[in-house]
Amino acid sequence: MRWQHVPILILLLALLAVPGAAAGAKYLYGNPELSATIAGTNEFAPGADTSLTVIISNSGLNTHKIVGSDIVNRDDLPNTAKLATVALKSEKTPFTVKTDPQFVSDIAGGTSRTATFNVKVADSAEPGTYTLPLEVTYTYLREAEEYGSDTLRYYYQKKTETLPLTVRVTPDLRxxxxxxxxxxxxxxxxxxxxxxxxxxxxxxxxxxxxxxxxxxxxxxxxxxxxxxxxxxxxxxxxx
Structure with a gap:
């Protein structure tokens, strides 16, 4: 090795050893936006004992993003509905829900989850349109606070939303x-x-x-x- 190249080699090694070269990112003003629909038909006859599959979708967006070399990346995004649980209710309707609340895990923005409930329609159900409330309980990242260059503290918020599902009892002649x-x-x-x-x-x-x-x-x-x-x-x- 020629001695005139040694200073250049030492300088390159020093540059490679500099920490914090990668930039981090954080998102502001994002939150989950949930909606629910019934997969397949929403029409049922009186006396029917059937499975009702519900699709829970999250269309929430993260509208502001900040990038910087001094920012620590977050593990969670504010538009993710974390640890979601869904429960189908049937008060004041001729429907009886036989399935307990279900855990559907995280629902990230732009994704969906499904849950299936066993439902019984009363033999005496009158034809017409009814609304079944779907309660979705989840946790989302409300805020993340930085301490120094390597520490984050998360603040989560628990929330319950009620999403309406429209079902119809068909005319019945017996x-x-x-x-x-x-x-x-x-x-x-x-x-x-x-x-x-x-x-x-x-x-x-x-x-x-x-x-x-x-x-x-x-x-x-x-x-x-x-x-x-x-x-x-x-x-x-x-x-």
Whole structure:
């Protein structure tokens, strides 16, 4: 090695040893912005026992960023919903939620998480639109305070948001035979069969038609007269 190159080599080694060469960054004015939607259909029939999958999305942005060699990088971003838990409520609706609150972990800005709840629709549910509140509880980074060049203190804020989910109970028409009686049914003669029908649903059957048909090789053969028609409202009996 030539001695004239030694000072240059020492200078290069000294420059490489200088600390703090990498710049850090911090974000200001960011926070989570959550919304919720139902995956698949939001229409259910009375009496249904089904799984309802909810998608929780975070569209929060970090709007201000500061970069500097004296800034220590943060582990968390202010627009991240950390340690999120979701709970589906059903007060004042004909729905019953059978699933406990669920932990869905962190929801970073621009991402989403899913949660599935087992839901029962009451047999007596009236057709219409209902709102199921989805409560989302999470923690977010409110502020980070620097101490010196290598120490950070985090200040987190816990928050609970209620996100509305719209569901719909579809019209329901259910007819059952509640009574059957006969009159003058003898071999080789004609007689009468009286039936009482009841609409146990919530929708109205307009222009309903009742027709009696022969069951296989039964010895009873209904006449070919025109079927009976009429209107069958909920809880109405038709004879």
């Amino acid at each position: 007819v059952e035979v509640v009574d059957v009686r006969s009159e003058s049914l003898n071999v080789g003669t004609e007689g009468y069969v009286y039936m009482t029908l009841k609409n146990i649903g919530h929708d109205t059957a307009n222009k309903a038609i009742v027709k009696v048909v022969r069951n296989g090789a039964s010895r009873l053969s209904p006449p070919t007269a025109a079927p009976t028609s009429g209107r069958l409202s909920p809880e109405r009996r038709w004879m």
